[in-house]
Amino acid sequence: MSYSIDFRRKVIFTMEEEGLSIRETAKQFRIGAASVSRWINQIEPKALTTRQRKIDKSELIKDVEQYPDAYQKERAERFSVFEKAIWQALKKWD
Structure with a gap:
């Protein structure tokens, strides 16, 4: 499941405003700390890459x-x- 960009921004904004650590923020929003850490660097989700299935x-x-x-x-x-x-x-x- 992918979280909305609005939710991601809210998480990062709250973390910065309240001076919370990544773990505290994750616990408050009940999400993974890795997600919060990833969102700090890149808030937009990565685009899916399409790969062909067979090689000629x-x-x-x-x-x-x-x-x-x-x-x-x-x-x-x-x-x-x-x-x-x-x-x-x-x-x-x-």
């Missing part, structure tokens, strides 16, 4: 030929998948 074998082969020394992280970014998906595809297709 021919496209991956072309990518390996074009960038033979590329890191799996770089390939994952190009294919919009997680690094583990690249690792699994490379292992599967040798």
